Amino acid sequence: MTEDYPRTLFELEKRFSSDGTCRAYLFALRWPEGWTCPRCGGRNAWAVRRNLWRCGACRYETSVIAGTIFQDSHLPLTTWFRAMWQVTCQKSGVSALGLQRVLGLGSYKTAWAMLHKLRRAMVRPGRDRLRGVVEVDETYWGAEEKGVIGRLTKGKALIIVGAEEDGKGIGRIRLRRILDLTKPSLHGFILQAIQPGSTVRTDGLPAYMGLEGYVHDRQVQRHQPEGEHLLPLVHRVVSLLKRWLLGTHQGAVGHEHLDYYLDEFTFRFNRRKSASRGKLFYRLVQQAVLVDPAPFATLIKPQSLGGGGVK
Numbered sequence: 001m002t003e004d005y006p007r008t009l010f011e012l013e014k015r016f017s018s019d020g021t022c023r024a025y026l027f028a029l030r031w032p033e034g035w036t037c038p039r040c041g042g043r044n045a046w047a048v049r050r051n052l053w054r055c056g057a058c059r060y061e062t063s064v065i066a067g068t069i070f071q072d073s074h075l076p077l078t079t080w081f082r083a084m085w086q087v088t089c090q091k092s093g094v095s096a097l098g099l100q101r102v103l104g105l106g107s108y109k110t111a112w113a114m115l116h117k118l119r120r121a122m123v124r125p126g127r128d129r130l131r132g133v134v135e136v137d138e139t140y141w142g143a144e145e146k147g148v149i150g151r152l153t154k155g156k157a158l159i160i161v162g163a164e165e166d167g168k169g170i171g172r173i174r175l176r177r178i179l180d181l182t183k184p185s186l187h188g189f190i191l192q193a194i195q196p197g198s199t200v201r202t203d204g205l206p207a208y209m210g211l212e213g214y215v216h217d218r219q220v221q222r223h224q225p226e227g228e229h230l231l232p233l234v235h236r237v238v239s240l241l242k243r244w245l246l247g248t249h250q251g252a253v254g255h256e257h258l259d260y261y262l263d264e265f266t267f268r269f270n271r272r273k274s275a276s277r278g279k280l281f282y283r284l285v286q287q288a289v290l291v292d293p294a295p296f297a298t299l300i301k302p303q304s305l306g307g308g309g310v311k
């Protein structure tokens with residue numbers, strides 16, 4: 001399928017005015033080679049009832065939204081499509097309150113849950129790791145505390161950031177929350193986010209030492225001229241991240257959901273040079289039919305932290 005997406009809100013409204021056209025679009029993105037049975041891989045199916053397909057081989061019945069983030073939603077797909085447009089068409093995304101208003105949703109909770117489900121679709125399964133020269137550094141998110149010295153993390157969330165060097169600019173980024181500044185946490189992130197063989201540039205924090213499989217470019221703090229940073233790429237990413245969290249989301253982001261906001265920030269940042277906002281919409285819909293459903297109970301459950309699982 002060639003990349004086929006609406007370019008403007010007008011095109012979106014015109015094209016996706018019924019659940020049928022939304023379903024056809026999801027179908028083409030989920031099964032670009034034609035219908036495939038999620039259970040046995042069979043390729044032949046016939047339509048039984050409305051929106052339901054039965055596998056010719058194993059008789060399993062499924063719909064285009066079963067097994068995707070749209071599963072079990074009471075909202076029409078036309079509403080989902082508008083939500084995905086709102087999330088992707090604006091440079092800074094949209095808050096739950098903003099989405100509730102613009103779509104006329106009955107409750108804040110509905111808007112909040114929609115955005116969280118969409119964030120699950122912002123990380124592409126099996127995405128490529130960063131490569132080349134990559135800066136890695138940490139930052140904090142949370143209440144400013146007086147009297148806390150150094151790298152203590154009480155009451156704050158610790159975020160680790162990887163940023164690829166791209167000429168004088170920034171290439172792609174990866175962010176995630178980590179539990180502490182120990183060697184397993186830091187090295188675990190590097191292994192997960194950065195292709196072995198790459199050059200990893202860090203500050204002088206001892207826990208970064210002993211990095212295996214990478215070229216370690218350790219920048220030891222000397223006298224920094226005013227306004228200059230040891231790791232300027234990460235510094236820029238962090239200031240953009242904080243501006244976004246404080247601006248679009250007014251700082252109302254709890255630690256337990258922070259990783260999903262980091263995913264959304266990364267999704268948008270890594271596509272910031274995309275010529276068309278419609279292309280972001282296309283990517284989001286494409287990934288939304290590839291990731292597993294996220295029932296409400298899993299949205300409010302605290303996330304596990306610092307594990308080695310690939311996200």
Ligand SMILES: [Zn+2]
Pocket residue numbers: 037038039040041042055056057058059060
């Ligand atoms: Zn089957």
